[in-house]
Amino acid sequence: MSGVAYGSGRQALLEATVRIVAAQGLRGLTYRAVAAEAGVTHGSVRYHFGDRATLIEEALVYCVERSIKETELTSDLPGFDGFARGLVSLVVTDPDAQAFQYELMLEARRRPELRDTIRRVNESYRVATHQELARHGLDDPDLTDLVYAALDGLVFQQTAFADTTRTERAVEVLRQLLETYATARSA
Structure with missing residues (x-):
């Protein structure tokens, strides 16, 4: 080596x-x-x-573990102040990791052998999102799917267009919406 x-x-x-x-x-x-x-x-x-399949799968797991940790979906801060705090910096720091995951996601449409792996990856992100929402009393699978889709879309947009200001503003609005929703549900 x-x-x-x-x-x-x-x-x-x-x-x-x-x-x-x-x-x-x-x-x-x-x-x-x-x-x-x-x-x-x-x-x-x-x-x-x-083999190639193992290389791809392990590279994907490597990216997912880093992404979940660095996105900071979970936070010890009260409310949603810290939710997804690292999302923009994650993409700015390592856009290839995100592009890699999206490439594989699109490739799974053409290659059925990748679909189970991609489903597991998406489930990992969904579970991390759900855990953070549930920690704030929002234990709703449909809300989890919505929030995960929003975060995934924001990561995709940041990866494709690198508009940091726009992405940060959108994450902040998502935090505010979650905080408002959590407050309304507890009232």
């Missing part, structure tokens, strides 16, 4: 996979391309992941 610190090869391969798919779609994803992007030998890809 030239150029990559010992023990970081697996993460470098995951990050390389994300960058390649974000830039070129799945058609650009080859062992050689990933290895070159990561600065390792192409045998390392097969060693760490075995």
